Amino acid sequence: MLNYQAILEEIHTSLKKTKNTGEIASYIPELANVPKNKLGIHLQLITGENYSVGDASEKFSIQSISKVLSLAKAFQLVGNDLWKRVDVEPSGNPFNHLSLLELEDGIPRNPLINSGAIVIADVLLSHLKNPKEDFLNFVRELTHDETISYNEKIAESERVTGFNNYAAANLLKAYGNLQNKVEDVLDFYFHQCSIMMDCRQLTNAFFVFAHKGKCIKDVQHLTSSQVKRINAIMLTCGFYDEAGEFAFEVGLPGKSGVGGGIVALLPHCFTIATWAPALNPKGNSFLGMQALEQFTTKTKLSIF
Numbered sequence: 001m002l003n004y005q006a007i008l009e010e011i012h013t014s015l016k017k018t019k020n021t022g023e024i025a026s027y028i029p030e031l032a033n034v035p036k037n038k039l040g041i042h043l044q045l046i047t048g049e050n051y052s053v054g055d056a057s058e059k060f061s062i063q064s065i066s067k068v069l070s071l072a073k074a075f076q077l078v079g080n081d082l083w084k085r086v087d088v089e090p091s092g093n094p095f096n097h098l099s100l101l102e103l104e105d106g107i108p109r110n111p112l113i114n115s116g117a118i119v120i121a122d123v124l125l126s127h128l129k130n131p132k133e134d135f136l137n138f139v140r141e142l143t144h145d146e147t148i149s150y151n152e153k154i155a156e157s158e159r160v161t162g163f164n165n166y167a168a169a170n171l172l173k174a175y176g177n178l179q180n181k182v183e184d185v186l187d188f189y190f191h192q193c194s195i196m197m198d199c200r201q202l203t204n205a206f207f208v209f210a211h212k213g214k215c216i217k218d219v220q221h222l223t224s225s226q227v228k229r230i231n232a233i234m235l236t237c238g239f240y241d242e243a244g245e246f247a248f249e250v251g252l253p254g255k256s257g258v259g260g261g262i263v264a265l266l267p268h269c270f271t272i273a274t275w276a277p278a279l280n281p282k283g284n285s286f287l288g289m290q291a292l293e294q295f296t297t298k299t300k301l302s303i304f
């Protein structure tokens with residue numbers, strides 16, 4: 001039997017000694033206020049045991065990690081029709097690149113790059129009565145946690161500096177792949193990215209992807225086929241142009257965000273979340289990637 005607590009502590013100790021060459025994302029000014037040296041890891045086994053180390057109970061902005069949750073809600077609402085508007089291929093490009101979007105007639109490569117997530121936001125706007133409220137309720141239902149909320153300051157900070165996302169949304173609109181107003185879709189998108197969670201809450205939220213669509217309280221939210229597809233998209237697209245590297249080093253489906261969070265999972269076994277806000281040049285947490293590499297190497301638990 002593995003001593004998970006001891007393993008997490010070993011990883012934490014070793015990474016605290018590592019020179020952190022990552023940089024905090026400052027293109028969203030409000031994110032730049034977070035101390036660089038934070039490091040938290042939380043592990044939740046499918047059997048319900050929990051293990052924590054470091055700053056695992058401090059909340060941070062989940063940013064692009066929210067794209068998996070919005071994808072899950074949209075997939076639940078419209079099923080396979082979703083794939084008419086967004087593809088499922090890795091982009092091999094940074095999360096905010098637009099060149100492929102133009103080459104491919106306004107169909108984003110996948111739902112986890114910004115343009116793809118903006119299309120998903122548009123789908124949710126068209127299908128939810130009170131989009132921001134209903135989406136937040138979905139996240140709260142998955143986690144059974146009413147304390148999870150948007151961070152209005154971060155959403156506003158991104159709105160006033162989000163020129164690249166405005167460009168993406170306008171391009172999508174020009175190609176006829178947005179039904180709602182650019183401003184409304186982006187308002188929803190900036191809010192979903194601003195959601196605050198700690199590492200433990202993230203392992204609760206992503207439990208559904210490790211447990212055939214059932215959340216921590218055993219309620220079925222997605223079919224096992226939907227979960228299989230979402231996990232495949234996380235594995236191939238969850239880390240943008242570093243998805244190959246993450247599969248190679250860690251070997252788990254997962255998702256990163258520019259707030260410094262990463263969540264990953266082994267189907268039928270566990271979910272794990274890390275938070276270390278300084279990012280590598282590809283926009284993924286510098287220490288978080290290493291923490292997860294060490295975890296799957298030490299435990300020999302990966303999908304491969």
Ligand SMILES: NC(=O)CC[C@H](N)C(=O)O
Nearest residue numbers: 063064095114193257258
């Ligand atoms: N990779 C990320 O976390 C990016 C999300 C961020 N809100 C953006 O759109 O730029």
